[in-house]
Amino acid sequence: MMEEDWNDTFYDLFREAVGRYHEGHRNVDGFFTDQEIMFLSSIGCRTRELFDFVESYARTGAPSPTTVLLIAAARRDFFLIIQHGQFYQGKPVIGYDLPGFGDELSGLPYLPRLIAKARAKLAGSMGDDIIYCCENDRRFFRDHGHIHPADFLRVVWAAGDSDPKIYDYVRQCALSSAAKPVEEE
Structure with missing residues:
Protein backbone atom coordinates (compact mmCIF):
# COMPACT_ATOMS: atom_id res chain seq x y z
CA MET A 1 0.00 0.00 0.00
CA MET A 2 1.32 3.40 -0.91
CA GLU A 3 0.91 6.18 1.64
CA GLU A 4 -1.30 8.29 -0.61
CA ASP A 5 -3.76 5.39 -0.69
CA TRP A 6 -4.21 5.23 3.09
CA ASN A 7 -7.67 6.83 2.88
CA ASP A 8 -8.95 4.15 0.48
CA THR A 9 -7.52 1.42 2.69
CA PHE A 10 -9.13 2.98 5.76
CA TYR A 11 -12.51 3.40 4.06
CA ASP A 12 -12.47 -0.20 2.77
CA LEU A 13 -11.45 -1.48 6.20
CA PHE A 14 -14.27 0.44 7.85
CA ARG A 15 -16.85 -1.01 5.44
CA GLU A 16 -15.45 -4.55 5.90
CA ALA A 17 -15.49 -4.12 9.67
CA VAL A 18 -19.15 -3.05 9.61
CA GLY A 19 -19.87 -6.25 7.68
CA ARG A 20 -18.03 -8.29 10.33
CA TYR A 21 -20.02 -6.58 13.03
CA HIS A 22 -23.30 -7.45 11.27
CA GLU A 23 -22.07 -11.05 10.97
CA GLY A 24 -21.94 -11.22 14.78
CA HIS A 25 -18.35 -10.28 15.61
CA ARG A 26 -19.00 -7.96 18.54
CA ASN A 27 -15.76 -7.94 20.53
CA VAL A 28 -12.76 -5.72 19.78
CA ASP A 29 -10.40 -8.52 20.83
CA GLY A 30 -9.60 -10.50 17.69
CA PHE A 31 -11.80 -8.25 15.53
CA PHE A 32 -8.94 -6.91 13.39
CA THR A 33 -6.20 -8.92 11.67
CA ASP A 34 -2.53 -8.30 12.44
CA GLN A 35 -2.14 -6.57 9.07
CA GLU A 36 -5.12 -4.29 9.81
CA ILE A 37 -3.71 -3.46 13.24
CA MET A 38 -0.36 -2.54 11.66
CA PHE A 39 -2.11 -0.30 9.15
CA LEU A 40 -4.19 1.41 11.85
CA SER A 41 -1.05 1.95 13.95
CA SER A 42 0.66 3.59 10.97
CA ILE A 43 -2.01 6.31 10.92
CA GLY A 44 -2.29 6.72 14.70
CA CYS A 45 -5.60 4.91 15.06
CA ARG A 46 -6.20 2.54 17.95
CA THR A 47 -8.32 -0.53 17.24
CA ARG A 48 -10.72 0.38 20.05
CA GLU A 49 -11.43 3.76 18.46
CA LEU A 50 -12.23 2.28 15.06
CA PHE A 51 -14.27 -0.52 16.62
CA ASP A 52 -16.37 2.05 18.51
CA PHE A 53 -17.10 3.89 15.26
CA VAL A 54 -17.96 0.60 13.53
CA GLU A 55 -20.29 -0.39 16.36
CA SER A 56 -22.01 3.00 16.40
CA TYR A 57 -22.49 3.02 12.63
CA ALA A 58 -23.74 -0.57 12.58
CA ARG A 59 -26.30 0.21 15.30
CA THR A 60 -27.39 3.76 14.45
CA GLY A 61 -26.05 4.69 11.02
CA ALA A 62 -23.88 7.45 12.51
CA PRO A 63 -21.27 8.70 12.18
CA SER A 64 -21.09 8.04 8.46
CA PRO A 65 -18.10 6.24 6.92
CA THR A 66 -16.89 9.47 5.33
CA THR A 67 -17.16 11.33 8.64
CA VAL A 68 -15.12 8.59 10.32
CA LEU A 69 -12.55 8.88 7.51
CA LEU A 70 -12.27 12.66 7.96
CA ILE A 71 -11.89 12.24 11.74
CA ALA A 72 -9.17 9.65 11.13
CA ALA A 73 -7.47 12.07 8.71
CA ALA A 74 -7.33 14.80 11.36
CA ARG A 75 -5.91 12.36 13.91
CA ARG A 76 -3.43 10.98 11.34
CA ASP A 77 -2.17 14.46 10.50
CA PHE A 78 -1.71 15.31 14.19
CA PHE A 79 0.00 11.95 14.77
CA LEU A 80 2.45 12.41 11.91
CA ILE A 81 3.07 16.17 12.18
CA ILE A 82 2.93 16.93 15.90
CA GLN A 83 3.74 13.52 17.39
CA HIS A 84 6.19 12.50 14.65
CA GLY A 85 4.50 9.10 14.37
CA GLN A 86 4.93 8.32 18.08
CA PHE A 87 1.96 7.18 20.16
Whole structure:
Protein backbone atom coordinates (compact mmCIF):
# COMPACT_ATOMS: atom_id res chain seq x y z
CA MET A 1 0.00 0.00 0.00
CA MET A 2 1.32 3.40 -0.91
CA GLU A 3 0.91 6.18 1.64
CA GLU A 4 -1.30 8.29 -0.61
CA ASP A 5 -3.76 5.39 -0.69
CA TRP A 6 -4.21 5.23 3.09
CA ASN A 7 -7.67 6.83 2.88
CA ASP A 8 -8.95 4.15 0.48
CA THR A 9 -7.52 1.42 2.69
CA PHE A 10 -9.13 2.98 5.76
CA TYR A 11 -12.51 3.40 4.06
CA ASP A 12 -12.47 -0.20 2.77
CA LEU A 13 -11.45 -1.48 6.20
CA PHE A 14 -14.27 0.44 7.85
CA ARG A 15 -16.85 -1.01 5.44
CA GLU A 16 -15.45 -4.55 5.90
CA ALA A 17 -15.49 -4.12 9.67
CA VAL A 18 -19.15 -3.05 9.61
CA GLY A 19 -19.87 -6.25 7.68
CA ARG A 20 -18.03 -8.29 10.33
CA TYR A 21 -20.02 -6.58 13.03
CA HIS A 22 -23.30 -7.45 11.27
CA GLU A 23 -22.07 -11.05 10.97
CA GLY A 24 -21.94 -11.22 14.78
CA HIS A 25 -18.35 -10.28 15.61
CA ARG A 26 -19.00 -7.96 18.54
CA ASN A 27 -15.76 -7.94 20.53
CA VAL A 28 -12.76 -5.72 19.78
CA ASP A 29 -10.40 -8.52 20.83
CA GLY A 30 -9.60 -10.50 17.69
CA PHE A 31 -11.80 -8.25 15.53
CA PHE A 32 -8.94 -6.91 13.39
CA THR A 33 -6.20 -8.92 11.67
CA ASP A 34 -2.53 -8.30 12.44
CA GLN A 35 -2.14 -6.57 9.07
CA GLU A 36 -5.12 -4.29 9.81
CA ILE A 37 -3.71 -3.46 13.24
CA MET A 38 -0.36 -2.54 11.66
CA PHE A 39 -2.11 -0.30 9.15
CA LEU A 40 -4.19 1.41 11.85
CA SER A 41 -1.05 1.95 13.95
CA SER A 42 0.66 3.59 10.97
CA ILE A 43 -2.01 6.31 10.92
CA GLY A 44 -2.29 6.72 14.70
CA CYS A 45 -5.60 4.91 15.06
CA ARG A 46 -6.20 2.54 17.95
CA THR A 47 -8.32 -0.53 17.24
CA ARG A 48 -10.72 0.38 20.05
CA GLU A 49 -11.43 3.76 18.46
CA LEU A 50 -12.23 2.28 15.06
CA PHE A 51 -14.27 -0.52 16.62
CA ASP A 52 -16.37 2.05 18.51
CA PHE A 53 -17.10 3.89 15.26
CA VAL A 54 -17.96 0.60 13.53
CA GLU A 55 -20.29 -0.39 16.36
CA SER A 56 -22.01 3.00 16.40
CA TYR A 57 -22.49 3.02 12.63
CA ALA A 58 -23.74 -0.57 12.58
CA ARG A 59 -26.30 0.21 15.30
CA THR A 60 -27.39 3.76 14.45
CA GLY A 61 -26.05 4.69 11.02
CA ALA A 62 -23.88 7.45 12.51
CA PRO A 63 -21.27 8.70 12.18
CA SER A 64 -21.09 8.04 8.46
CA PRO A 65 -18.10 6.24 6.92
CA THR A 66 -16.89 9.47 5.33
CA THR A 67 -17.16 11.33 8.64
CA VAL A 68 -15.12 8.59 10.32
CA LEU A 69 -12.55 8.88 7.51
CA LEU A 70 -12.27 12.66 7.96
CA ILE A 71 -11.89 12.24 11.74
CA ALA A 72 -9.17 9.65 11.13
CA ALA A 73 -7.47 12.07 8.71
CA ALA A 74 -7.33 14.80 11.36
CA ARG A 75 -5.91 12.36 13.91
CA ARG A 76 -3.43 10.98 11.34
CA ASP A 77 -2.17 14.46 10.50
CA PHE A 78 -1.71 15.31 14.19
CA PHE A 79 0.00 11.95 14.77
CA LEU A 80 2.45 12.41 11.91
CA ILE A 81 3.07 16.17 12.18
CA ILE A 82 2.93 16.93 15.90
CA GLN A 83 3.74 13.52 17.39
CA HIS A 84 6.19 12.50 14.65
CA GLY A 85 4.50 9.10 14.37
CA GLN A 86 4.93 8.32 18.08
CA PHE A 87 1.96 7.18 20.16
CA TYR A 88 0.99 8.99 23.36
CA GLN A 89 2.73 7.29 26.29
CA GLY A 90 1.03 8.98 29.25
CA LYS A 91 -1.98 8.08 31.34
CA PRO A 92 -5.11 7.71 29.19
CA VAL A 93 -7.84 10.31 29.62
CA ILE A 94 -10.89 8.59 31.07
CA GLY A 95 -14.43 9.81 31.58
CA TYR A 96 -13.75 10.98 35.14
CA ASP A 97 -10.96 13.23 33.85
CA LEU A 98 -13.34 15.14 31.57
CA PRO A 99 -15.35 18.22 32.56
CA GLY A 100 -18.95 17.41 33.47
CA PHE A 101 -21.78 17.31 30.96
CA GLY A 102 -23.21 20.55 32.38
CA ASP A 103 -19.93 22.46 32.63
CA GLU A 104 -20.01 25.62 30.51
CA LEU A 105 -17.66 27.80 28.53
CA SER A 106 -19.06 31.32 28.12
CA GLY A 107 -22.57 30.01 28.64
CA LEU A 108 -22.28 26.98 26.35
CA PRO A 109 -22.92 23.78 28.27
CA TYR A 110 -20.98 20.67 27.22
CA LEU A 111 -18.36 22.64 25.27
CA PRO A 112 -15.57 22.17 27.88
CA ARG A 113 -16.17 18.41 27.83
CA LEU A 114 -16.18 18.32 24.04
CA ILE A 115 -12.95 20.33 23.83
CA ALA A 116 -11.26 17.94 26.27
CA LYS A 117 -12.47 14.95 24.25
CA ALA A 118 -11.23 16.53 21.01
CA ARG A 119 -7.80 17.19 22.51
CA ALA A 120 -7.63 13.60 23.73
CA LYS A 121 -8.71 12.32 20.30
CA LEU A 122 -6.03 14.36 18.54
CA ALA A 123 -3.34 13.21 20.97
CA GLY A 124 -4.46 9.59 20.88
CA SER A 125 -4.86 9.66 24.65
CA MET A 126 -8.52 8.63 24.96
CA GLY A 127 -9.27 5.84 27.38
CA ASP A 128 -11.52 3.01 26.27
CA ASP A 129 -14.53 4.55 28.04
CA ILE A 130 -14.49 7.71 25.88
CA ILE A 131 -15.77 8.03 22.34
CA TYR A 132 -15.25 11.15 20.27
CA CYS A 133 -18.30 11.89 18.12
CA CYS A 134 -20.72 9.98 20.33
CA GLU A 135 -24.42 10.81 20.28
CA ASN A 136 -24.02 13.72 22.73
CA ASP A 137 -21.16 15.18 20.68
CA ARG A 138 -23.15 14.87 17.47
CA ARG A 139 -26.15 16.57 19.11
CA PHE A 140 -23.93 19.48 20.19
CA PHE A 141 -22.49 19.81 16.69
CA ARG A 142 -25.96 19.70 15.13
CA ASP A 143 -27.42 22.21 17.60
CA HIS A 144 -24.58 24.69 17.09
CA GLY A 145 -24.54 25.16 13.35
CA HIS A 146 -24.07 21.63 12.05
CA ILE A 147 -20.35 21.65 12.82
CA HIS A 148 -18.52 18.76 11.22
CA PRO A 149 -16.70 16.66 13.87
CA ALA A 150 -13.47 16.62 11.83
CA ASP A 151 -13.61 20.40 11.34
CA PHE A 152 -13.98 20.76 15.11
CA LEU A 153 -10.87 18.63 15.66
CA ARG A 154 -8.86 20.83 13.31
CA VAL A 155 -10.15 24.00 15.01
CA VAL A 156 -9.15 22.59 18.41
CA TRP A 157 -5.72 21.75 17.00
CA ALA A 158 -5.28 25.24 15.52
CA ALA A 159 -6.51 26.94 18.70
CA GLY A 160 -3.91 25.22 20.86
CA ASP A 161 -4.70 26.02 24.50
CA SER A 162 -7.04 28.88 23.63
CA ASP A 163 -10.54 27.75 24.60
CA PRO A 164 -11.94 31.22 23.75
CA LYS A 165 -10.88 30.73 20.11
CA ILE A 166 -12.84 27.46 20.03
CA TYR A 167 -15.84 29.14 21.64
CA ASP A 168 -15.68 31.92 19.01
CA TYR A 169 -15.70 29.31 16.23
CA VAL A 170 -18.69 27.48 17.71
CA ARG A 171 -20.56 30.73 18.25
CA GLN A 172 -19.85 31.87 14.68
CA CYS A 173 -21.09 28.53 13.31
CA ALA A 174 -24.28 28.81 15.36
CA LEU A 175 -24.86 32.40 14.26
CA SER A 176 -24.21 31.56 10.60
CA SER A 177 -26.63 28.68 10.79
CA ALA A 178 -29.31 30.82 12.46
CA ALA A 179 -28.94 33.51 9.79
CA LYS A 180 -29.73 31.14 6.93
CA PRO A 181 -33.31 31.40 5.67
CA VAL A 182 -35.53 28.44 6.37
CA GLU A 183 -36.77 26.76 3.22
CA GLU A 184 -40.53 26.59 2.98
CA GLU A 185 -42.18 23.35 1.97
